[in-house]
Amino acid sequence: MSLCLSDVLCHVWGMEKQRYTVVCDVRGGTYVSQVQAADEVEAVRLWAAQLLAEKPVPEVSSEVARNVLKTLVRDPPVALTGLVGVWCFTALVGDNLVLGNIVLSA
Structure with a gap:
């Protein structure tokens, strides 16, 4: 069994991992995981990381993943006003907007 750093930190800090649903719109498609x-x-x-491994977005999964991670460094997800447990993030792939929503699911 292997552990990742986040598993160790969650254990040390007494945090539990929770399920998040990510909905991403890019190049006319909607991708949910x-x-x-x-x-x-x-x-x-x-x-x-799932995008890199599974490549669900035809032709640009790797580019979407890389650009989202680059953008995440300077622009973390933004909580949506008036909602609890819902955030939004964006990035660009060429001229295409990547619009993502994160929902705390359970």
Whole structure:
């Protein structure tokens, strides 16, 4: 069994991972997946890792993942006003907007 750093930190800090649903619109398609993460930032990182591994976005999965991770450094997900457990993130792939929503699912 292997542990990642976030698993160790969650254990040390007494945090539990929670399920997040990530909904991403890019190049006319909508892509939905779920990850177990400690917070919304980790959820985006894990989602990007899934994109790299599974390549669900035809032709640009790797570029979407890389650009989202680059953008995440300077622009973390933004909580949506009036909602609890919902965030938004954006990035660009060429001239295409990547619009992502993160929902704390359970």
